[in-house]
Amino acid sequence: MREYNIVITGVGGQGILTAANLLGWAALRAGYKVRVGEVHGMSQRFGSVIAYVRFGEDVYGAMVPEGKADVVLSFEPVEALRYINYLKKGGLVFTNARPIPPVQVSMGLATYPTLEEMRKIIEEDFGGKFMAFDAEELALKAGNIVTTNVVLIGALTQTPGFPLSAEHVREVIKVSVPPKTIEVNMKAFDLGVEAAKEMLGL
Amino acid sequence: MAKVTEVVLWDRPGERVLLLGNHAIARGALEGNIAVFAAYPGTPSSELTDTMAAVAKKAGVYMEYSTNEKVAFETALAAAWSGVRAMTAMKHVGLNVAMDSFMTASYMGVDGGLIVMVADDPSMWSSQNEQDTRAIAKNTGVPVLEPSSVQEAKDMVKYAFEVSEKYGQMVILRTTTRSSHMRGDVVLGELPEEIKNAKRKFGNFKKNPERYVDIPAFQRKKHPWLLETIEKFREEFNESPFNWIEGDENAKVGIIAPGLSYAYVKEALAWLGVENVKLLKLGTPYPVPYGLLEKFFDGLERVLIVEELEPVVEEQVKVWAYDKGLRIPIHGKDIVPRVYEMTTRRAVETVAKFLGLETPINFEEIDRKYEKVSKIVPPRPPSLCPACPHRNTFYAIRRAASPRAIFPSDIGCYTLGVLPPLKTVDTTIAMGGSIGMAHGLDVALNGVPGEEERKTGKEKKIIVATIGDSTFFHTGLPALANAIYNRSNVVIVVLDNLVTAMTGDQPNPGTGDTPHGPGKRILIEEVAKAMGADFVKVVDPYDIKATERAIKEALAVEGVSVVVSRQPCALYRIGQMRRKGEKWPIYHVIEDKCTGCKICINAYGCPAIYWDAETKKAKIDPTMCWGCGGCAQVCPFDAFEPMEEGE
Numbered sequence: 001m002r003e004y005n006i007v008i009t010g011v012g013g014q015g016i017l018t019a020a021n022l023l024g025w026a027a028l029r030a031g032y033k034v035r036v037g038e039v040h041g042m043s044q045r046f047g048s049v050i051a052y053v054r055f056g057e058d059v060y061g062a063m064v065p066e067g068k069a070d071v072v073l074s075f076e077p078v079e080a081l082r083y084i085n086y087l088k089k090g091g092l093v094f095t096n097a098r099p100i101p102p103v104q105v106s107m108g109l110a111t112y113p114t115l116e117e118m119r120k121i122i123e124e125d126f127g128g129k130f131m132a133f134d135a136e137e138l139a140l141k142a143g144n145i146v147t148t149n150v151v152l153i154g155a156l157t158q159t160p161g162f163p164l165s166a167e168h169v170r171e172v173i174k175v176s177v178p179p180k181t182i183e184v185n186m187k188a189f190d191l192g193v194e195a196a197k198e199m200l201g202l
Numbered sequence: 203m204a205k206v207t208e209v210v211l212w213d214r215p216g217e218r219v220l221l222l223g224n225h226a227i228a229r230g231a232l233e234g235n236i237a238v239f240a241a242y243p244g245t246p247s248s249e250l251t252d253t254m255a256a257v258a259k260k261a262g263v264y265m266e267y268s269t270n271e272k273v274a275f276e277t278a279l280a281a282a283w284s285g286v287r288a289m290t291a292m293k294h295v296g297l298n299v300a301m302d303s304f305m306t307a308s309y310m311g312v313d314g315g316l317i318v319m320v321a322d323d324p325s326m327w328s329s330q331n332e333q334d335t336r337a338i339a340k341n342t343g344v345p346v347l348e349p350s351s352v353q354e355a356k357d358m359v360k361y362a363f364e365v366s367e368k369y370g371q372m373v374i375l376r377t378t379t380r381s382s383h384m385r386g387d388v389v390l391g392e393l394p395e396e397i398k399n400a401k402r403k404f405g406n407f408k409k410n411p412e413r414y415v416d417i418p419a420f421q422r423k424k425h426p427w428l429l430e431t432i433e434k435f436r437e438e439f440n441e442s443p444f445n446w447i448e449g450d451e452n453a454k455v456g457i458i459a460p461g462l463s464y465a466y467v468k469e470a471l472a473w474l475g476v477e478n479v480k481l482l483k484l485g486t487p488y489p490v491p492y493g494l495l496e497k498f499f500d501g502l503e504r505v506l507i508v509e510e511l512e513p514v515v516e517e518q519v520k521v522w523a524y525d526k527g528l529r530i531p532i533h534g535k536d537i538v539p540r541v542y543e544m545t546t547r548r549a550v551e552t553v554a555k556f557l558g559l560e561t562p563i564n565f566e567e568i569d570r571k572y573e574k575v576s577k578i579v580p581p582r583p584p585s586l587c588p589a590c591p592h593r594n595t596f597y598a599i600r601r602a603a604s605p606r607a608i609f610p611s612d613i614g615c616y617t618l619g620v621l622p623p624l625k626t627v628d629t630t631i632a633m634g635g636s637i638g639m640a641h642g643l644d645v646a647l648n649g650v651p652g653e654e655e656r657k658t659g660k661e662k663k664i665i666v667a668t669i670g671d672s673t674f675f676h677t678g679l680p681a682l683a684n685a686i687y688n689r690s691n692v693v694i695v696v697l698d699n700l701v702t703a704m705t706g707d708q709p710n711p712g713t714g715d716t717p718h719g720p721g722k723r724i725l726i727e728e729v730a731k732a733m734g735a736d737f738v739k740v741v742d743p744y745d746i747k748a749t750e751r752a753i754k755e756a757l758a759v760e761g762v763s764v765v766v767s768r769q770p771c772a773l774y775r776i777g778q779m780r781r782k783g784e785k786w787p788i789y790h791v792i793e794d795k796c797t798g799c800k801i802c803i804n805a806y807g808c809p810a811i812y813w814d815a816e817t818k819k820a821k822i823d824p825t826m827c828w829g830c831g832g833c834a835q836v837c838p839f840d841a842f843e844p845m846e847e848g849e
Contacts, residue, residue, distance in 0.1 A: 011582065012584060020385075021203055021220070021385065022203055024220050024385050025203040025204075025220050028218065028219070028220045028387055033387055034220055034385065034386060034387050035384060035385070035386050036220070036384060036385035036386070037380065037383070037384050037385075038383050038384070038385070039327050039328075039379065039383060040245055040246065040248075040249070040328075040383055040706075045584035045585060045586065045587060045615065045618065046582075046584060046585045046587065046809045047582055047583050047584030047585065048582040048583075058472060059469075060351075060465035060466065060468045060469040060546075061462070061465045061466050061469050061545070061546045062380060062383075062384035062385075062386070063380070063545055063546065065545065065546040065547045065550070066547055066563075066565055066568050067563045067565065067568050068563075078579060078580065078582075079582075081575060081578075081579055082575070082579045082582075084572070084575060085568050085569070085571075085572040085575070100823070100826075101580075101812045101813070102580045102581065102582040103585060103803075103807055103809055104580055104581055104582075104622075105580050105812075105813070106803045106811070106812045106813035107622065107623065107800075107803055107804055107807075107813075108813070109622075110580035110581060111578075111580065112580055113578050113579070117578070121574065121575060125571045125574065125575075126571060145825060172203065175203075176203035176204075
């Protein structure tokens with residue numbers, strides 16, 4: 001496999017960099033060349049965040065170019081739309097469905113688009129597939145809201161053509177998280193897998 | 203995934219791991235048997251500094267968080283002059299702070315290897331300009347290494363120590379935000395015995411005033427040495443393992459790509475499916491080795507130089523080509539953008555243009571479709587955290603001084619106070635600049651005691667400056683001395699959150715902690731008093747009314763007033779509470795009491811508070827509330843109350 005490109009988006013503080021790092025290690029452990037791109041500093045203070053995970057036999061730069069992401073994995077719906085120019089035609093968007101309204105929206109200076117508006121643009125203009133589900137609710141069901149990123153990673157592994165096996169990614173998460181949290185994380189992962197299977201009709 | 207602070211100490215040569223560029227450099231420093239590391243944190247260099255702090259004791263390395271880049275540079279230079287290997291790290295603008303010592307030190311050389319790691323920030327992801335350190339190095343005559351991958355970032359450190367010692371000159375290791383903050387696979391090398399056994403290496407300073415004293419008579423003899431030495435590096439770099447020629451050796455067209463641009467060009471060529479190109483990969487953008495240029499240019503009819511920011515390599519290549527009498531087209535900044543960072547797309551577009559090809563996908567079409575998206579996506583700039591004490595201080599300042607007052611501010615998280623609704627930042631320029639600007643504004647607008655035309659009473663413009671604790675120690679001190687000495691009439695509010703927050707919670711003199719145990723804590727209010735400030739008061743910004751009162755008192759005083767607004771960084775505090783399993787109150791909106799006046803949103807602006815368009819009331823996202831209770835203090839209708847506990 002020459003290269004596989006994942007774009008991860010969301011709001012600073014949601015655990016985006018941890019998710020990117022977990023996926024990077026999973027790809028490394030599967031023997032691939034890996035590049036993970038991230039931005040630190042100011043962008044982590046509740047601003048919009050993007051991270052890139054690329055792996056394969058032939059990867060160089062850390063950033064996924066526009067139009068080349070196989071998947072956009074988003075922790076917040078409008079953040080998926082913000083970076084939709086990275087998605088390739090026929091690519092997949094998995095997003096947590098729960099919005100975090102930006103301060104400007106609360107102040108009445110901007111509006112927040114509906115999920116249907118987002119779906120229309122992503123599917124009609126960018127030729128992508130849009131799948132929104134309440135990953136936070138599943139994380140709570142697993143036992144802790146901070147496992148939202150693991151729910152999303154679980155869902156990601158079900159993407160058609162995803163080069164890493166769900167079992168392998170699950171194992172890497174298992175050895176990476178603090179021992180006390182293995183059970184919740186594994187539950188979160190499995191709930192993400194189930195949700196994706198349902199959405200994709202697998 | 204494994205803990206970085208463990209991975210960088212792993213004694214497992216040959217193992218493949220995933221490391222951030224900055225972490226890889228820390229590992230490289232250990233593999234290179236570093237003795238002393240000193241730095242002031244600055245994004246995008248900070249993870250290197252923090253990793254060195256975390257492993258210092260276990261590796262027998264002396265590590266300190268210095269108060270600024272100049273002091274850090276001098277600390278490392280003194281170690282190198284004592285014959286041990288040393289390193290300092292900074293962001294690009296940090297080099298400006300260290301420049302006075304850096305420039306002169308270039309004449310004087312080193313004994314132990316000295317690496318100045320400088321992280322540039324093309325595209326200004328977290329900086330105020332995009333100056334190119336390679337251009338500064340060229341102006342100074344100090345060689346530069348620049349990695350094209352995380353593996354090289356690690357490997358270059360040991361090499362840099364070796365060539366630094368071979369020629370007795372410091373070396374710059376230049377990264378960018380992208381190379382510092384990208385993770386990549388790295389094969390670990392050997393750790394020296396001293397590092398493995400945590401054996402501290404001490405130096406030996408041999409007096410030699412002609413070398414170590416920079417009076418003109420001594421320095422005049424050293425300038426020629428500087429120029430001779432850089433030519434020796436140029437020669438050496440012909441054989442550097444980080445420079446090579448690859449691709450089609452019979453090609454008529456060639457591309458030169460320094461640093462990370464090499465990665466983008468490789469990707470572009472693969473994506474475009476182009477093979478008949480010769481490629482010169484450069485890990486030493488300054489000085490460009492002429493021997494390699496000679497080999498590379500052989501048979502070429504056209505050349506493109508793909509580099510980020512300034513035409514540093516381009517100018518060297520063109521000068522060399524002109525002197526050689528070569529008259530083939532050499533393209534660079536005529537088609538490669540000079541602003542913002544290099545990307546794969548930019549490399550693809552540039553290379554395609556150079557070769558007369560179509561891009562593999564239609565980027566303009568994507569841009570056109572995205573125009574519609576950019577119109578409907580609400581902006582989400584970074585904001586001060588929930589429970590951030592700075593928000594409360596800014597809110598109190600606006601109430602005490604009126605929004606018409608002028609607010610010079612400084613470099614830190616609190617620069618975000620420029621955004622609505624707080625808007626309590628009118629100027630920022632550089633670290634420590636707030637106090638100098640406040641004084642300058644007072645001089646320009648009001649005049650000082652002793653001047654007859656001085657403005658007083660209602661004519662006088664109110665000036666309230668804000669500066670963080672770490673910034674205060676960094677470069678605020680001389681500016682405060684200046685304002686007091688020259689009889690300014692300003693209020694300086696020190697936003698003391700007891701940590702260097704924006705760069706990742708590093709300690710500073712105000713906290714008193716060091717990587718080697720307790721240091722000596724310096725209290726900002728004691729410094730202000732000792733310097734002769736006319737009014738000094740410490741307040742807790744979680745008590746907004748008390749903070750407002752203190753600033754009003756300060757405004758009533760003639761002279762320089764210093765208000766220290768002290769409360770730990772909320773992000774740092776919550777992180778610690780989470781680790782200890784402690785709980786904090788979570789506030790909720792009592793719907794019956796909320797009148798929908800929006801003061802909490804339009805004047806206070808905590809990101810945990812949002813507007814519910816259906817009920818027309820404020821609401822709190824319980825996952826984001828960190829329990830400072832500021833909302834309860836700003837709400838005129840007592841609609842906020844703590845309801846449960848978070849963890």
